[in-house]
Amino acid sequence: MDNQGFVSLVGAGPGDAELMTVKAVRLLQQADVVVYDRLVSDDILDLIPTGVSRISVGKEVGKHCVPQEQINEIVINLAKAGRRIVRLKGGDPYMFGRGGEEVLALREHHIDFEVVPGITAASGCSSYSGIPLTHRGMSRRVQFITGHFNDNEPLNLNWKSIADPDSTLVIYMGLSNLPLVIHSLIDAGLPATTPAAAVRNGTTESQQRVLTTLEQLNDAIHQQRMKAPVIIIIGEVVSLADELDWFQESLEIKHLQAFDENRTVHEKNALHR
Template sequence: MHDAGKVHLIGAGPGDPELMTCRAVRMLQEADVVVYDKLVSPEIVAMAPAGARMIPVGKSPKCHPVPQDEINDILLNEARKGHVVARLKGGDPMIFGRGSEEAAYLMAYGVVVDYAPGITAAQGASCATGVPLTHRGLATSVQYVTGHRQADKVLDLDWKRLADPDCTLVIYMGVANIGQIAMGLMTENLPGSTPVLAVGRATTPDERRLVSRLDRIAADVRAAALTAPTLFIIGKVVSLYAEQPVAELVEQVKAHG
């Protein structure tokens, strides 16, 4: 324990421990207390110091056993006890990770917060599959978008802005709403033939990939039984990936029970 507590807001990356930054590893190994999410891989959780107190606060779709307000209070109370707290989040805590919300809460009470950025899921999936997020002649920009709204509210995204054929669109947390997302994009004239790559649990031993088209992705995801966490890369860059037919992926699902 230390005289003055602090919180390290750490990005654990998409799953592969080798993708953590040196800064993230150092911060984790300094911790007296580790507060970690469900998306953090067991291999990374195991890197915590032997004597650290481990507090799981993971969420899954429609299941939030530890509400965000309670997570905020855990971080605050542990820091006030003089502990160095590692708040360990999958991906990058500042990209759809609520890291800024937790930091703002803590800093309002005078708690010192520092950061270790992590490789976000989009970058992990891109490098794991060889599909670039930008590529000369195919995509001049990339947009990261959440496919889920708080409290399961209806998605009210700016479909017209997102339906840019020269942009790569990356959808986080979109399994449940991928049909609605595809329809919204096609309504704004993004062609149904636009290729889509779905990557589940990118960079981990359980990684699964599926190549489809915008007008078939919802049906193909159901047929392949893809579940969260799955990331969707939508755009012409997906044409650079060697396609794995959905039928092959369905057979893999059957083989593994």
């Protein structure tokens, strides 16, 4: 099949465009079409050259804009039409991204592909919020779990093995079932005072970070009116967040400066009236 296209399944990382791999950026420049998800940031979409077609297949938890089967069909049809496609996904395609399913569909249709990893939200948010995922003497193991099962199936996880005080727990898509998650972890033996963090829009200018304890986490998230995308990190490593922070504080200073500048302009205008 000479006219067969090619699919690059590419991880876009968590938001900061400079966290894309060199390979991902090169592939965007060489693509005919980019098929992208909702969590791909505008800064990253700005890297797509003009003239390259873009197809949004954005999905939100509970609100599937384009069903998975239809996404597969779009990509397969483009490949059969001989296009060079970048299938761009937030974070890493193989971390809670259904990347494996998309590649299985390509295999079934004998379409050539490659997979380019991206920085997953856990790594990006950990670095940009001052929380190392492992730390000698604090955490020997990292567990990545999803807090949401497809089609709103009950969250049936092995809480005994997850509630380990010597490990770090990272929860993707954890907002909708958070009270149940907190209750199940405490019930399974994780101390209610275990340090816990929530990071929203990690690695971007709008990153929000909440530092609290496991038992206070739900209230703290509501107080800050945090909405998806939020990643949750639970474990002793969270206690290092203020000491190791380098990003959140600089963001807050920037926001304060912007507020001050605006106020000055406003006050100046008031003086001239």
